[in-house]
Each structure stands twice: as C-alpha cells, then as structure tokens.
Amino acid sequence: MYLTSAQAVRQISSGSNLFIQTAAAAPQQLIKALAARASELKNISIYQMHTEGEAPYAASGMEDVFRVKCFFIGANLRKAVQEGRADYIPVFLSEIPALFRSGEIKIDFALIQVSPPDEHGFCSLGVSVDIAPAVLETARCIIAQVNPNMPRTHGGGFIHKSKISTLVEVDDEIPEVKIEEADALTCSIGRHVASLIEDGATLQMGIGKIPNAVLSMLGGHKKLGIHTEMFSDGVIDLIQAGVITGELKKKHRYKIVSSFMLGTKRLYQFVHDNPLIEMLDIGYVNDTHVIRQNPKVTAINSALEVDITGQICADSIGPKMYSGVGGQMDFMRGASLSQGGKPIIALPSTTSKGESKIVSMLKPGAGVVTTRAHVHYVVTEYGIAYLYGKTLTERAKALIDIAHPMHREDLSAKMRERVSQPFPLILR
Numbered sequence: 356m357y358l359t360s361a362q363a364v365r366q367i368s369s370g371s372n373l374f375i376q377t378a379a380a381a382p383q384q385l386i387k388a389l390a391a392r393a394s395e396l397k398n399i400s401i402y403q404m405h406t407e408g409e410a411p412y413a414a415s416g417m418e419d420v421f422r423v424k425c426f427f428i429g430a431n432l433r434k435a436v437q438e439g440r441a442d443y444i445p446v447f448l449s450e451i452p453a454l455f456r457s458g459e460i461k462i463d464f465a466l467i468q469v470s471p472p473d474e475h476g477f478c479s480l481g482v483s484v485d486i487a488p489a490v491l492e493t494a495r496c497i498i499a500q501v502n503p504n505m506p507r508t509h510g511g512g513f514i515h516k517s518k519i520s521t522l523v524e525v526d527d528e529i530p531e532v533k534i535e536e537a538d539a540l541t542c543s544i545g546r547h548v549a550s551l552i553e554d555g556a557t558l559q560m561g562i563g564k565i566p567n568a569v570l571s572m573l574g575g576h577k578k579l580g581i582h583t584e585m586f587s588d589g590v591i592d593l594i595q596a597g598v599i600t601g602e603l604k605k606k607h608r609y610k611i612v613s614s615f616m617l618g619t620k621r622l623y624q625f626v627h628d629n630p631l632i633e634m635l636d637i638g639y640v641n642d643t644h645v646i647r648q649n650p651k652v653t654a655i656n657s658a659l660e661v662d663i664t665g666q667i668c669a670d671s672i673g674p675k676m677y678s679g680v681g682g683q684m685d686f687m688r689g690a691s692l693s694q695g696g697k698p699i700i701a702l703p704s705t706t707s708k709g710e711s712k713i714v715s716m717l718k719p720g721a722g723v724v725t726t727r728a729h730v731h732y733v734v735t736e737y738g739i740a741y742l743y744g745k746t747l748t749e750r751a752k753a754l755i756d757i758a759h760p761m762h763r764e765d766l767s768a769k770m771r772e773r774v775s776q777p778f779p780l781i782l783r
Contacts, residue, residue, distance in 0.1 A: 357524040360388035363498050366521070369397045371463040374490045378585075378617050379530045380483035381406035382468040382500040384523060389466070393420045402460060404451075404486060405429025405679075407530040407617070413441050426451050426486070427679035437675050445670075445722075448584060448614075448682040449641035452489035465494040468525075470505040472516045480512035481505040482529060482623065483615040484634040485584075487512070496520045504529050506627035510634040531619045534587065537568040540703060543736040545569045548655060548701050551732060551739065552576065555603045557649035557693070559583040559686045561656070562617055565701050569655060573598055580604040581611045582649055584641055584682040587618040591625050605648045607633055614640045641682045646689025653697045654690035656683045656725075661733055662717050663751035663770055665742045667700055667725035674720030687729050697732060700725070704735040704759040711762035713754050715769035733757065 364385060367373070373389075375381055381403075390411035397420055401412060405427045412421040413435040423441035425432055426448070435441035446454070454460045467487060469478035478501065480487050491497060491514060498521045499514075506529075516522070537545065545568025552558070552573065557580040560566040570589035573579065580601040581590060590611070593599045601609045614637040616622060626632045639645060646652055659677065660668040670679050690696040702712055713735070717723070731743040733754060740753035751770045755763050 357501070357522050360384040360500075360523050360525075361391070363521045363523045364388045364392060366496065367392070367396070367399070367464050369399065371399055372461055373399060373401045374462045374465040374494065375401060375403040375406060376467040376480070376487055377404040377406065377483040377485050378615050379407045379532075380468045380481060380505070380615075381408055382466050383408050383527060384500055384525050385466045385498060387411065390417070393417060396420050398422075400424060402426070402462065406431065407532070415440065425679075427681055428676055433677065443676050443679065445680050447641070447680055447685055448485075448637050449643070449685045450638070451486045452636060452638035455486070455489040455493050458493070462490050462494040463496060465490050465497045467491070467497065468500040468502055468505055469514065470507045471501055471503055473507070476516045477513045478516055478519070479505065479507040480514065480634070481508055482617070482626075484508070484510065484512035485614040485637040488636045489638065491518070499523065500525045500527075502527055502529075506623045508626050508632055508634045509628075509630050510632070511636050512634045529620075529623055532562065532587070532617050533619055534562065534567050535564055537564050537571070540736045541565055541568045544701055544703065544734060545572050547734045547736075547739050548699060549573055551697055551699060552579075552653050553651055553695070554578055556580070556651040556653045557582050557604055559646075559652065559654040559690070561585055562587040563657070565657060566655060569701075578603050580649065581613070582606065582640070582646065582652070583612070584614045584637060584686070586611070586613050586616055588622045591622065594631070603650055605650065606645055612640060637682075641685035643685060643689040643692065646686060647692035647696070649693060651695040651697070652686075652690040652693035653699065654686035655699045655701055656687065658700050658702050659712070660717055660721060661700065661702070661713050661754065663713065663715055663754050663766060663773075664747050665727035665730040665733070665750050665754070666717060666723050667730060668717050668721040669724040671720070671722045673718035680724050683724050684729070687725050691729065691731060698729065699732040699734060700730060701734040704737055704757065705762075711758055711766070713758040713762070713766065715766055715773060
C-alpha cells in the first residue's frame with residue numbers, strides 16, 4: 356500500500372536521526388513533506404552526503420528543528436555550513452559506511468528513492484548506492500519514494516520491498532546536471548592530463564569541465580577501464596567507441612565500477628538495466644586495497660589551492676568549508692600504490708578573480724586534504740609538474756613553472772624567502 360509523502364513522514368518524531376540519500380537520488384517529495392512539518396518537530400539530526408535539488412530543512416530559521424550533519428558539502432548546504440546553521444563531518448568517503456555499521460551513528464529513519472520493484476520484488480537504489488547500503492542495514496525504518504524514472508542499476512544497490520517500511524509513489528524526473536562546453540583553458544588542461552594516461556589504464560575521475568575535457572581527448576586510447584566513486588556522461592562515447600573496455604582490470608574485469616552518478620537523462624537511460632555498470636558500496640569502491648589491484652590506476656582530482664611544497668587544499672577557502680575531504684585521498688593513495696599508477700591533481704592556474712591557485716602558503720585556516728607526500732603530478736593549463744621524489748626546492752620550481760606567468764616572479768621571491776628561513780630550534 357502506497358502512502359502520500361505527507362502521510363509517510365508523519366511517523367518521524369522529534370529527536371530522531373534521519374538519513375537522506377545522495378546526489379540525484381535525494382527524495383524531493385519526502386524532503387518537502389518533512390520540511391512542512393517543521394513547526395511540529397524539534398531536535399532532528401539529518402545525516403547526508405551532498406544532495407541535488409532543494410534542501411528546505413537547511414533554510415535560515417530551521418536550525419532549531421533540523422541540524423544537518425553532512426559528510427560532503429553541496430551547493431545547497433554551503434551557506435548553511437559557513438553560517439554555522441549546519442555542520443560538516445570530515446571523513447574519507449571510504450570510511451563512512453563503517454560509521455553506520457559500527458553503530459557510531461545510529462539512524463532512525465532513512466529517506467530514499469528507488470526504482471519500482473521487479474517481478475521478484477527487488478527495487479534498485481539507482482543512481483546513488485554509495486553509503487546507502489550501510490544505512491539500510493542498520494536503520495530502524497526505511498521510507499522510500501518509488502519512482503519509475505529511477506534507473507534500475509546492477510551491482511550492490513538492490514533492496515527488497517519487504518525491507519521498506521513505507522512506500523510513496525512519485526513520478527519525478529531525476530535531476531540532471533549538464534556540463535558546460537570546455538573552453539580553451541580547460542582543453543589545455545585536459546590535453547596535458549590526457550598525455551599522462553596510458554593505454555590499459557584504470558581511470559578515476561569525477562564530474563566537471565576538466566574531467567569531460569580529459570575524456571574527450573582519449574578517443575585514440577585503447578583498453579581503458581573505469582573504477583571510480585562517481586561518473587557522468589563523458590564516459591558514454593568512449594564506451595560505445597570501444598576505448599573503455601575494462602579488459603585489463605584485475606577487479607571487476609569488463610565492468611564499469613562506481614558508487615554514484617550524476618549527469619543528464621542520456622546517462623540515466625544508458626545505465627538503466629545495463630549489466631556493464633556495477634554500482635557498489637562506497638566502502639568497497641573507495642577502499643585503497645581494492646583500488647591498487649587494478650593496473651595503472653590514474654586518479655584525476657582537483658584542488659582549490661596548491662602550495663609550492665605540494666600540499667593540496669580541496670575542501671575549504673581559508674577556514675570557510677566549501678566541499679569536503681571526499682574520496683580524493685582514497686584514490687590518490689590507491690593510484691600511487693597501483694602498478695604504474697598516477698595520482699594527478701588538475702586545476703586552472705588562477706581563480707576567476709585572477710588570483711593564483713598555486714601559492715607560497717595556503718590561506719590561514721585552509722585544510723590539507725592531500726599531503727605533500729602523496730602528490731605525484733600537478734597539472735595546469737601551463738603544463739605538468741612532476742613532484743614525486745623531488746626536494747622541497749625542486750617541487751617549488753616545478754610548480755612555479757606551471758603557475759600563471761603574472762604570478763611566477765612573486766612566487767619565486769617568496770620561495771627564496773621561505774627557503775632562506777632557518778627552521779627554529781625546539782628545546783625540550
């Protein structure tokens with residue numbers, strides 16, 4: 356029996372811990388119905404990764420009713436986190452499922468969105484598996500939107516309808532994210548990154564103009580594989596062209612392995628009931644031990660700032676949280692341990708305001724997501740800096756060479772100033 360979304364959320368009581376499914380799978384009708392009950396509730400904790408669509412529970416004035424505790428900060432929560440109305444939990448994506456399975460975080464109500472049950476009664480978590488299996492194993496009550504537009508994906512994201520406490524029937528479009536066409540700068544970065552990718556490599560990359568630019572330049576490659584926490588439309592043409600085959604992978608040979616996806620309707624139609632795609636628990640997908648077993652893992656990630664020693668800030672602008680630790684370190688480390696692997700950070704040399712993204716020192720309060728010891732390659736539109744096995748001075752010179760020309764002189768002066776400063780003697 357199906358209930359309305361308003362009826363379904365009536366069972367949620369004050370003091371409860373809630374989970375909301377990730378990204379494009381966030382159940383919008385349940386979210387709206389929950390927010391509509393704000394005057395009747397208090398002390399609700401909401402745990403989530405980033406979500407697409409609206410987040411009315413995080414609006415100004417809602418903080419005494421709903422306290423959001425997110426593992427990754429999406430655009431719809433950024434202001435709330437920065438203003439102190441919501442909180443961020445710093446954690447590697449690979450470790451989040453263990454927080455639920457261990458009982459460290461207990462969930463009373465899980466709000467999810469699934470495909471209609473098949474002839475055997477199984478629904479699919481569709482475009483977002485990631486941390487959901489761990490939550491669904493431990494949640495006291497599961498409330499699900501059943502949506503015919505949710506793709507039925509293969510892998511580890513099936514749940515039998517008998518395990519779902521409450522069903523709500525909806526017919527919502529899955530949110531789409533369309534990436535802008537690559538400009539000359541992004542194409543230049545993409546070209547440099549593509550030059551590092553070898554035939555037979557296993558790729559990890561996310562969504563955005565740079566990943567799409569890289570993918571668009573791989574048409575001449577052979578026998579590539581995909582093992583990534585998320586993917587978007589950019590892989591489809593390469594799969595159909597026979598460039599991505601997965602035939603040299605050691606884990607899940609011939610399969611595209613991922614944990615969630617975000618893109619356009621073309622992507623959602625492509626993955627529907629497609630046995631090529633395996634959507635799996637992020638605790639497995641992002642496990643360094645699993646990642647490293649594939650050959651030539653090439654992990655392509657980005658950053659907000661890189662200092663001249665190679666420290667990577669990817670989650671904050673100074674002390675202001677912007678996104679999160681995410682899976683960057685999971686894959687940077689996994690790639691570095693893979694035979695022939697390449698951990699890559701790719702970013703424009705400047706911000707939209709012309710400030711250098713390669714800096715002498717990170718902004719005060721900035722977080723280091725990837726340490727200087729983990730970084731091998733940094734790429735901008737001006738070239739590739741190879742840092743592995745290099746001294747601090749050699750690293751600085753390599754990074755300054757790929758900084759924007761208008762900032763190189765200043766960075767060089769600051770490098771000389773920094774190197775000339777003796778380390779303080781610490782007396783114990």
